Amino acid sequence: MVISMPPMAVEFEGIHKIYPDGNIALRGASFSIEVGEIYGILGENGAGKTTLMRILYGEIKPTSGTIKIFDHVAKFSGPWDAIKTGIGMVYQHFSLIGGFTVAENLILSALPLGISAQNVLERAKESMEETGLKVPLEERINSLPVGVRQRVEIVKALVRNAKILILDEPTSVLTPIEVEDLFEVLKKLRESGLTILFITHKLKEVKAITDKVTVLRKGQVMGTRRTKEVSELELARMMVEREVLFSLERSPTRPGNPLLEVKDLWVRSDSGLPAVKGVNLSIRAGEILGIAGVQGNGQKEFVEAISGIRKPEKGTIKLKGEDITDLDNSKVYRRGLAYIPDMRSMGLVMDIDLVSNLLLTRLEEFSPDGVIRWRKAVEETKSVMKLFNVVAESVRTQVRRLSGGNQQKFMLGREIARKPDVIIASEPTHGLDVGATEYVRNKLVELRDSGKAVLLISTDLDEIMQLSDRIAVMYEGELIAQGPTREFNLEKIGLLMGGVKVEP
Amino acid sequence: MNLEDYAQVSLEITGSILAGLLVAAIILIATGYNPWKGLYIMLTGGLGDLDYLLSRASFVLLTGLAFALPMLASAFNIGGEGQMYVGGIVALIASLITKNPWIAITAGAIAGAALGFITGALRAYREVNEVITAIMLNWIFYYISIFFITSYLYNPQAPYRSVSVPKGAQLGFIEIAGIKMHLIFPLALLTSFITYFLIFHTRIGYRIRVAGLSPDSARYSGINAKMTFTNSMTLGGLFGGLSGALNVIAFTYYMDQLLTSMVGMGFDGIGVALMGRDHPIGIIFSAIFFSMLLLGGQKMQIAMNVPKELTDALSGVIIISLAMPYAYKMLMSYLKIRRMMKVAGRSS
Numbered sequence: 063m064v065i066s067m068p069p070m071a072v073e074f075e076g077i078h079k080i081y082p083d084g085n086i087a088l089r090g091a092s093f094s095i096e097v098g099e100i101y102g103i104l105g106e107n108g109a110g111k112t113t114l115m116r117i118l119y120g121e122i123k124p125t126s127g128t129i130k131i132f133d134h135v136a137k138f139s140g141p142w143d144a145i146k147t148g149i150g151m152v153y154q155h156f157s158l159i160g161g162f163t164v165a166e167n168l169i170l171s172a173l174p175l176g177i178s179a180q181n182v183l184e185r186a187k188e189s190m191e192e193t194g195l196k197v198p199l200e201e202r203i204n205s206l207p208v209g210v211r212q213r214v215e216i217v218k219a220l221v222r223n224a225k226i227l228i229l230d231e232p233t234s235v236l237t238p239i240e241v242e243d244l245f246e247v248l249k250k251l252r253e254s255g256l257t258i259l260f261i262t263h264k265l266k267e268v269k270a271i272t273d274k275v276t277v278l279r280k281g282q283v284m285g286t287r288r289t290k291e292v293s294e295l296e297l298a299r300m301m302v303e304r305e306v307l308f309s310l311e312r313s314p315t316r317p318g319n320p321l322l323e324v325k326d327l328w329v330r331s332d333s334g335l336p337a338v339k340g341v342n343l344s345i346r347a348g349e350i351l352g353i354a355g356v357q358g359n360g361q362k363e364f365v366e367a368i369s370g371i372r373k374p375e376k377g378t379i380k381l382k383g384e385d386i387t388d389l390d391n392s393k394v395y396r397r398g399l400a401y402i403p404d405m406r407s408m409g410l411v412m413d414i415d416l417v418s419n420l421l422l423t424r425l426e427e428f429s430p431d432g433v434i435r436w437r438k439a440v441e442e443t444k445s446v447m448k449l450f451n452v453v454a455e456s457v458r459t460q461v462r463r464l465s466g467g468n469q470q471k472f473m474l475g476r477e478i479a480r481k482p483d484v485i486i487a488s489e490p491t492h493g494l495d496v497g498a499t500e501y502v503r504n505k506l507v508e509l510r511d512s513g514k515a516v517l518l519i520s521t522d523l524d525e526i527m528q529l530s531d532r533i534a535v536m537y538e539g540e541l542i543a544q545g546p547t548r549e550f551n552l553e554k555i556g557l558l559m560g561g562v563k564v565e566p
Numbered sequence: 567m568n569l570e571d572y573a574q575v576s577l578e579i580t581g582s583i584l585a586g587l588l589v590a591a592i593i594l595i596a597t598g599y600n601p602w603k604g605l606y607i608m609l610t611g612g613l614g615d616l617d618y619l620l621s622r623a624s625f626v627l628l629t630g631l632a633f634a635l636p637m638l639a640s641a642f643n644i645g646g647e648g649q650m651y652v653g654g655i656v657a658l659i660a661s662l663i664t665k666n667p668w669i670a671i672t673a674g675a676i677a678g679a680a681l682g683f684i685t686g687a688l689r690a691y692r693e694v695n696e697v698i699t700a701i702m703l704n705w706i707f708y709y710i711s712i713f714f715i716t717s718y719l720y721n722p723q724a725p726y727r728s729v730s731v732p733k734g735a736q737l738g739f740i741e742i743a744g745i746k747m748h749l750i751f752p753l754a755l756l757t758s759f760i761t762y763f764l765i766f767h768t769r770i771g772y773r774i775r776v777a778g779l780s781p782d783s784a785r786y787s788g789i790n791a792k793m794t795f796t797n798s799m800t801l802g803g804l805f806g807g808l809s810g811a812l813n814v815i816a817f818t819y820y821m822d823q824l825l826t827s828m829v830g831m832g833f834d835g836i837g838v839a840l841m842g843r844d845h846p847i848g849i850i851f852s853a854i855f856f857s858m859l860l861l862g863g864q865k866m867q868i869a870m871n872v873p874k875e876l877t878d879a880l881s882g883v884i885i886i887s888l889a890m891p892y893a894y895k896m897l898m899s900y901l902k903i904r905r906m907m908k909v910a911g912r913s914s
Contacts, residue, residue, distance in 0.1 A: 371785055392788030401786075408782040414775070421772060422787045429769045436767070 070133065071097045071226050071257040072118065077127035079113050079281075087113040089281040090127070095274075097132075100248060100258045102272035102289065104265070106301060106559075107357045107521045110281040111261045115228050118259075119151045120144035131226070142174060150219025151228045154235065156211050158203045164214050165199040171218045182221055189220040193250045208333070209240030213247065227251065228259045233267060234358055235335070245271050263301075263356045265294045265560030277301055298556030302523055312507055315531045318347035321515040322368070322399075322484045327377035329363040337363035339539040340377070345484070345515040350506065352518040352530030353541070354555050360539035361519045362404070365486050368517075369401035370394035382483060395423050400477035404489035404519070409473045412462040416454060417443045419461055420476055427480075442479070450475030451501070467498030474505060485509055488519040503529060523555055537561050575843065578891050586887035590880045597876060604866060608880060611865025612858040617747045619857055621817060624754035625650075625828075627853035628809035629835025631761055632678075632802045634844045636686070637896065638765065639778040639798035640903045645685050645700030646832030648707040649678035649806025650813070654821055654828060655711045657811035658719065658728060661735035670735055671811045678807015679800050681707070686799025690792035696799065704832070708825065715821055727822040737816035750816050754853075757808065761846040764801075774798050781903060806832060840889035844896065852888075859884060 073094040079087045088110045095101045105111045116122050118129060120138030129136045131147050138144050141151070158167050165183060172182045183199065190196060197213050198206070206214070212232065219227055229248075233241045248258055248271060260272055268275050269289060277284040277300040284300040324343040331337035337360040345351045355361055366372035368379055370391035379387045386394050395401075400423075403409045410419050417436065420443045421428055428439045443457045450471045454464050461469060470490065477485065487506060491499040506529055510516050520526050526533060527547065534544040535558035543550075543558050557564050590608075591601035612619050629646040636643040657674030664670060681703060689696040719728040739746050765771035777784040777794040784791055810828060814820070818827045838856050842849030863877030 370788070390788055391786070395788070403786060405782065407780065408786045411776055411780045411783045413779050418772070418775075422776070422783060425769055425772060425787070429772075432769045434767050434769065434772060 068096045070094045070130070071099075072259075073130040074114070074118075075128045075130070077114065077117060077129070078125045079110070079117065079122070080125045087281055088117075088124070091278065091281070091283050092127075093276050093283055093286050095257060095259065097257050098252060098255055099273045100252050100260055100271055102260045102262060102268040102275035103278065104262060104268055104275055104297060104301060105278035106263060108280070109278040109301075111278055112230060113281075114278070115151070115230060115259065115261060118144070119149060119228060145222055145224075146175070148223060148225035149228065150216075150222060150224030150226070152212065152215040152219065152230065152232060154231050156215050158211060158214060160204040161202065163200055163202050164197055164206075164217075167203060167214060168199075168218055168221055172221055175222060177221070185221045186217055189217065192254055193220070193247065195220075195247050195250070207240075208235050208335075209237070209243060212236070212240075212244065216247065216251075224256070226257045226259065228261070230261045231263070231358075232260070233262070233264065235333070237335075241267075263560060265297055265557065265562050267561075268297065269294060279303075294557060294560065294562045295553065298560055298562070299553050301560070302552050302556035312529075313511060315349055315510070317349040317531070318513060320344045320346045321382055322517065323378075323380040324368065325378045325380075327364070327367060327379065328375040329360070329367040329372060330375055331360075331363055336375075337539050338367065338374075341536075341539075341541050343534065343541065343544075345517055347483070347513045347515055348510055349531045350510045350516040350518055350529050351532045351534060352520060352526040352547075353534050353536050354520065354523060354526045354559060355536035356559050357521050359536050361488070361536055363539075364536070365401065365403075365488055365517070365519055369399060369486060371401075392423075392426070395480070395482075396426070398481075398483040400480060400482035400485045402474055402477055402485070402487045402490055404492060406466065406469050406473065410461050410469055413460060415458045415460055416447070416452075416464075416472060417457045419472070420446065423476065424480060446472065446475040446479050449479070450505075467494045467501075470494055470498065470502060474502060478505070478509065482514070484515045484517070486517045486519070489521065490518070491520075491522070491525060523552055526555070527552070535559060579888065582888045582891065583884070586884035589883045589887070593876070593880060593883065599870060599872060604870060604872070604880075607866045607869055608859060608862040608877070610862065611869070612861030614865075617745065619861060620751040620854065621748045622861065623853040623857040624750040625809045625813055625817075625831050626834045626838045626856055627754045627849055628757060628805045628812070629832050630838035630842060630849040630853055631757065631835075631846060632682075632804075632806035632809070632832075633836045634839040634842065634846065634849055635761060635765070635774070635805070636682075636798040636802040637778075637839065637844050639774045639795055640900055641686060641689070641778075641795055641798050641802070642697050642900075643682065643685070643700065643799060643802040643806075644697050644833075644836070645681060645703055645803065646806045646809075646835045647829070648700065648704035648832070649681050649803045650810035650828050650832050651704075651707045651711045651825060652681050653678040653807030653810025654814040654825075655714055655810075656807075658731060658814050658821060659714075661731045661815060662719075662729070665732050665734045667731075667735045667737040667815050670731070670815050671737070671808065674811025674815070675804050675808040678810065679804035682803015682806065683796060683800040685803070686796040689799070690795040708829075711821070711825060712823060715823055719821075721820070728820045731815055731819045735815065736819050737812070748816055750812050753812065753816075755850065757805065758846045758850050761805075765846065770797060778903070806835075809835075837885050837889055840893045840896070841885060843892050856881075856885065 075092050077088050077091045081087060091114060103111050117124050120141045120143050136147060168186055169179045169182050195213055195217060197210060197217055203211060232244060251258060262268060272289045275289050276286040277297060279301060322345045324341055327338055327341045329338035341364060353361060363372060367374040370389050378385055381397055381399055417439050420439055428435050440457050452468050452472045454468060490502050506516055518529055530547050533547050533550045534541045535555060542563055554564055587605060591605060594601040594604045632646045632649060633643050653674035656677035657670040660673035661670035685696050685699045688694040688699050715728045721727050721729045737749050740749055773789045773794050777789055777791055813828055838849060838852045842852035859881035863881050866872050866877050867874055
């Protein structure tokens with residue numbers, strides 16, 4: 063008896079990945095993808111989506127487990143092997159040469175496969191006709207909009223004979239209209255027999271374009287569903303559900319006057335796209351407002367605009383009633399705002415000592431006439447280290463030599479010691495061990511209890527749920543929900559983070 | 567720096583010197599000279615005339631600072647040459663007008679600073695690569711200086727050179743322990759100490775260091791990256807100009823038609839800065855060592871009848887081996903930071 067099984071394009075079997083630093087990215091992921099499917103892979107930051115795709119593309123090797131491509135076990139020593147096997151990858155950040163024309167980029171990418179320039183162009187035209195994917199061959203990449211560049215990447219993969227196409231968060235750089243165009247293109251590619259892996263954290267997109275979806279959480283497969291048969295709510299639950307590790311003591315909140323008010327704020331990202339789109343927000347004294355959301359939804363641009371590092375396009379920001387929209391960050395800091403960035407390499411200079419790092423946001427304070435008072439700075443450094451339990455050999459130790467937890471505590475301590483009224487903390491416990499995490503979270507609650515306003519930006523939902531008095535969810539540059547913590551639960555935040563608006 | 571760092575740097579330096587000397591000895595053996603005698607003369611030959619040695623060292627000390635300070639902000643000041651020429655010619659003209667050495671030197675230094683400012687500002691505000699600007703300015707001011715010397719400032723009695731700095735505007739000598747000495751070295755030394763203070767004890771120096779070490783942190787702390795970059799180049803130019811001004815006002819007292827007393831010193835400063843590990847105090851020692859090798863090499867040419875090319879190669883080997891470990895580190899972090907700046911630059 064012959065059972066007709068649909069042919070498989072990709073089969074993952076027990077893929078584990080442990081990075082050299084001990085970080086476990088994948089814990090035995092197994093699932094298979096049929097030929098001719100648009101297959102969604104859904105998960106939060108750090109779920110292991112990108113790691114899995116990089117393994118499939120031959121960029122990194124799994125610690126254990128096997129991959130089968132079209133029923134053959136694949137052993138890739140690098141992306142070139144993957145490309146030869148028919149795998150194409152379109153990264154979030156494109157790998158095109160800006161000064162070259164589209165044609166030149168295509169020729170360059172096919173060079174190692176030994177396809178002649180003439181052949182490349184013929185193939186490009188053919189596949190463009192077949193799929194209706196139009197790109198101007200003679201234009202320079204620099205002069206093309208992002209959406210078209212992405213098409214060039216897809217054509218590039220087609221020219222290389224890709225049978226399986228991986229798209230890593232393909233919509234994150236696109237405008238809504240470009241997203242619709244992309245989806246049309248993907249449907250045509252599916253008709254022509256291509257298998258497409260669509261990596262995303264957006265629930266709506268999963269529903270709109272995929273045939274099947276696998277949800278990853280913390281490196282594990284939480285389940286695979288036919289898209290038609292699954293609700294957004296169920297997907298959200300699979301994406302975020304977890305046990306809460308520990309809880310914090312929090313007294314009921316007694317909020318005072320609003321300290322930070324943001325009205326209709328618009329900010330552009332580095333690439334010039336609107337990243338923050340009309341955000342309204344107000345935080346009162348003695349309150350923690352937590353902003354949840356998947357990374358890259360405008361959080362960075364939002365907090366950089368508030369702290370004066372990035373110039374907003376329009377809108378107003380008021381700190382303690384004073385308009386600070388157009389002030390530079392050093393002035394904003396002096397008026398009582400502190401910003402703890404998500405990258406420690408930004409908030410600290412790794413290659414200089416602790417005292418010098420104390421001066422980073424407090425230079426004027428310790429150099430009233432332009433000459434630095436080192437003795438005073440050393441005393442202050444010592445007191446910050448003592449108050450915040452920073453363990454280091456001495457104040458002259460290079461920050462690089464401190465553990466991540468101690469670096470974070472020092473950064474936090476430096477800012478709190480300035481006695482700010484508003485504290486913006488972005489991913490304050492990212493990468494810290496349990497002890498340091500608890501310490502930092504307790505400090506933030508202490509600040510709130512002493513009547514400060516805290517704006518917490520985090521992709522860690524436990525952190526948001528534990529600390530916040532009020533929660534807002536940021537999605538594609540907008541706060542799509544805002545309210546007291548009791549109105550939220552993990553499921554609801556999960557849906558919101560995926561772009562599904564739900565009524566309270 | 568802590569004890570460990572010092573230990574590592576001293577180990578690095580000792581190793582580098584030994585490696586350099588070893589290669590130099592092999593070259594001498596290969597070319598048929600006595601390596602012991604050769605290296606002995608090379609290392610000690612310059613010590614005969616201390617005043618001359620230290621004065622020579624002062625010029626490259628200053629051009630060394632001219633390279634080192636901008637380097638802290640990740641700016642490449644290749645323009646030490648042009649800044650020296652301009653410093654020299656402006657100081658000469660100012661001395662003829664004012665008859666005052668201090669005014670002349672100040673004028674020369676400011677002219678160098680102006681050149682550094684142009685180079686830095688073009689890079690910071692117009693994204694013109696500072697290396698290219700500096701190389702072009704070097705040549706432009708080489709010929710402009712020659713034009714001035716041959717057209718307006720030439721000496722009727724000796725047309726190959728300019729008129730002399732007026733007697734009253736020549737910077738004289740001091741006597742230390744019975745030795746008559748040019749004032750150049752004490753001034754260069756003072757400049758080094760002031761630079762040290764500027765870098766490690768003032769707001770502007772702090773900003774320069776942070777901007778050079780971590781553009782992200784600079785942005786976070788509100789440092790104006792463009793202004794800091796320009797400031798560092800301006801200060802670098804100031805030292806280059808000072809070097810040229812001192813060369814004319816306190817040493818040669820005139821400029822010759824081909825600027826022989828200056829040509830190359832701007833570039834030598836790069837080696838001196840790298841050998842001195844980009845540190846204003848280290849540069850004092852590296853400048854003296856550099857000049858020692860140079861003068862020792864000249865002695866060797868006479869004493870052993872060695873061609874100039876060979877002694878240049880020998881001092882080159884020793885200097886490169888000393889500068890290499892640091893130059894490599896600098897280059898790597900420079901490239902890294904340039905990449906980061908490019909990424910950051912897209913936002914503005």
